[in-house]
Amino acid sequence: MSQHRHPGAPGRAGAVPALPDLPEATVARLPEYLRALHNLADAGHETVSSEGLANAAGVNSAKLRKDLSHLGSYGTRGVGYDVALLIEQIESVLGLTQCRSVALVGVGNLGHALAGYDGFASRGFRIAALFDADPARVGEEINGLVVRHVDELPRVAAEQLISIGVIATPASAAQAVADQLVAVGVTSILNFAPCVLSVPEGVDMRKVDLAIELQILSFHEHRKASLTALPGTAGSALTALPGGLAATDTQEAIGT
Amino acid sequence: MSQHRHPGAPGRAGAVPALPDLPEATVARLPEYLRALHNLADAGHETVSSEGLANAAGVNSAKLRKDLSHLGSYGTRGVGYDVALLIEQIESVLGLTQCRSVALVGVGNLGHALAGYDGFASRGFRIAALFDADPARVGEEINGLVVRHVDELPRVAAEQLISIGVIATPASAAQAVADQLVAVGVTSILNFAPCVLSVPEGVDMRKVDLAIELQILSFHEHRKASLTALPGTAGSALTALPGGLAATDTQEAIGT
DNA sequence: AGGCGCTTGTGAAGACGTGCACAAATCGCG
DNA sequence: CGCGATTTGTGCACGTCTTCACAAGCGCCT
Numbered sequence: 001m002s003q004h005r006h007p008g009a010p011g012r013a014g015a016v017p018a019l020p021d022l023p024e025a026t027v028a029r030l031p032e033y034l035r036a037l038h039n040l041a042d043a044g045h046e047t048v049s050s051e052g053l054a055n056a057a058g059v060n061s062a063k064l065r066k067d068l069s070h071l072g073s074y075g076t077r078g079v080g081y082d083v084a085l086l087i088e089q090i091e092s093v094l095g096l097t098q099c100r101s102v103a104l105v106g107v108g109n110l111g112h113a114l115a116g117y118d119g120f121a122s123r124g125f126r127i128a129a130l131f132d133a134d135p136a137r138v139g140e141e142i143n144g145l146v147v148r149h150v151d152e153l154p155r156v157a158a159e160q161l162i163s164i165g166v167i168a169t170p171a172s173a174a175q176a177v178a179d180q181l182v183a184v185g186v187t188s189i190l191n192f193a194p195c196v197l198s199v200p201e202g203v204d205m206r207k208v209d210l211a212i213e214l215q216i217l218s219f220h221e222h223r224k225a226s227l228t229a230l231p232g233t234a235g236s237a238l239t240a241l242p243g244g245l246a247a248t249d250t251q252e253a254i255g256t
Numbered sequence: 257m258s259q260h261r262h263p264g265a266p267g268r269a270g271a272v273p274a275l276p277d278l279p280e281a282t283v284a285r286l287p288e289y290l291r292a293l294h295n296l297a298d299a300g301h302e303t304v305s306s307e308g309l310a311n312a313a314g315v316n317s318a319k320l321r322k323d324l325s326h327l328g329s330y331g332t333r334g335v336g337y338d339v340a341l342l343i344e345q346i347e348s349v350l351g352l353t354q355c356r357s358v359a360l361v362g363v364g365n366l367g368h369a370l371a372g373y374d375g376f377a378s379r380g381f382r383i384a385a386l387f388d389a390d391p392a393r394v395g396e397e398i399n400g401l402v403v404r405h406v407d408e409l410p411r412v413a414a415e416q417l418i419s420i421g422v423i424a425t426p427a428s429a430a431q432a433v434a435d436q437l438v439a440v441g442v443t444s445i446l447n448f449a450p451c452v453l454s455v456p457e458g459v460d461m462r463k464v465d466l467a468i469e470l471q472i473l474s475f476h477e478h479r480k481a482s483l484t485a486l487p488g489t490a491g492s493a494l495t496a497l498p499g500g501l502a503a504t505d506t507q508e509a510i511g512t
Numbered sequence: 513a514g515g516c517g518c519t520t521g522t523g524a525a526g527a528c529g530t531g532c533a534c535a536a537a538t539c540g541c542g
Numbered sequence: 543c544g545c546g547a548t549t550t551g552t553g554c555a556c557g558t559c560t561t562c563a564c565a566a567g568c569g570c571c572t
Contacts, residue, residue: 094478
């Protein structure tokens with residue numbers, strides 16, 4: 001939080017912005033800001049205040065300012081942030097200036113949907129190859145891509161640089177697939193299989209488990225039900241919902 | 257998030273375990289513990305130590321013990337935790353003792369996959385109804401369920417209690433769908449649409465954005481690339497991967 | 513019965529993230 | 543040119559989460 005405040009000293013002015021080393025929580029919110037900024041740009045806005053952008057991204061304005069301050073001072077006091085400039089900066093920090101290639105392993109139920117998801121391409125990700133272990137699925141064409149056998153992974157990875165591997169296999173196959181991805185040099189993995197994966201140090205790993213999200217919601221549902229059943233000190237909006245849905249943008253508990 | 261501290265007062269000792277009021281971070285990990293426990297039970301284990309369960313769930317053993325201590329003392333010192341008992345307790349806390357009904361709105365690319373995802377049913381969730389706004393999709397049968405028009409939501413919700421609503425529509429339709437879900441009494445929503453949704457107080461809302469996950473990985477990938485390009489103080493496992501994949505269960509940055 | 517090894521449960525300290533509140537900076541206008 | 547309105551950037555305090563380290567408790571073996 002207190003390195004290179006760098007009062008001026010334009011000595012180097014190199015291309016590398018000195019690796020700001022952002023807090024993880026901030027990194028997780030930058031994509032949200034980026035999406036909001038694209039929306040604003042499409043709507044014709046040239047500048048936006050922290051309040052406005054915070055609303056569009058569903059966060060507190062103080063938090064947003066602190067987040068953005070970590071990447072440098074790209075706002076103008078009294079005015080706000082230049083939308084185009086901020087988009088450029090965030091994309092630069094996130095490494096989205098180059099199109100990143102994604103290898104998707106497991107073309108089952110979920111894999112099919114991911115292969116056809118257009119939200120990837122629109123954010124600068126290109127699905128470079130599809131793999132599956134089931135011979136019955138190999139050869140199938142999805143969204144213009146042919147499914148290959150997972151054993152061909154090394155050959156395909158040698159031809160084109162794979163930035164990110166996505167695992168959408170059953171849990172039983174996930175660890176083996178992760179090992180294969182690591183073996184061909186993939187250092188970032190997104191795992192949809194409901195299991196814990198071990199990867200060597202230096203490999204980044206994120207997990208998305210749909211059932212877990214439902215279970216967390218189930219807990220809160222359960223808690224709310226218990227509360228209404230009790231004597232009830234606080235149960236205002238819980239017992240009978242206001243038909244007006246006043247829509248205070250309350251957004252609770254997005255998962256840290 | 258800070259109500260009823262409720263300092264003890266063992267006067268009641270009723271059947272209700274006093275609403276432990278778990279930390280949110282703990283709640284988010286309980287489903288992971290639960291899955292690991294089921295695996296252990298299937299493997300025939302009767303008890304498990306905090307170390308063993310922590311490994312299976314991919315967390316620190318101290319964290320696991322503290323998490324479990326929040327639901328009470330269900331372990332035996334010198335022995336460990338009774339697997340079956342712990343499963344029972346966690347399921348009770350998460351409200352999974354009853355089967356919860358899920359309404360899925362948006363049967364596009366992703367919605368299709370979700371409707372067919374068997375990971376829901378196996379965790380006690382039942383997809384009770386499918387909805388879409390596109391008349392061309394209404395009537396289609398997926399996994400034994402017929403897609404209905406979203407306008408029928410009130411009627412269907414009146415017939416059966418919906419615990420959780422899942423939004424898998426395009427971003428442009430998501431807010432309207434959320435409003436409709438809230439209007440019929442749904443108080444827990446899982447949103448897959450890439451946009452911010454406003455819901456009234458008392459409604460819990462979680463979001464899963466696949467593109468954001470990739471962008472977070474992209475950041476780390478970008479950072480790692482910048483590091484290797486620099487003088488290089490630390491670049492041990494990054495430059496050349498060890499073929500042995502020693503598999504220290506390092507699991508970095510799961511998103512909390 | 514007593515001691516020993518093992519494991520849980522927890523106090524305390526540190527790291528991290530959040531939000532308030534305000535000084536500093538900028539623009540526009542008279 | 544100066545002033546007020548506006549908005550950023552940030553120091554500070556607070557709450558949450560994580561991790562360490564160890565006392566308390568339990569079972570087993572002698």
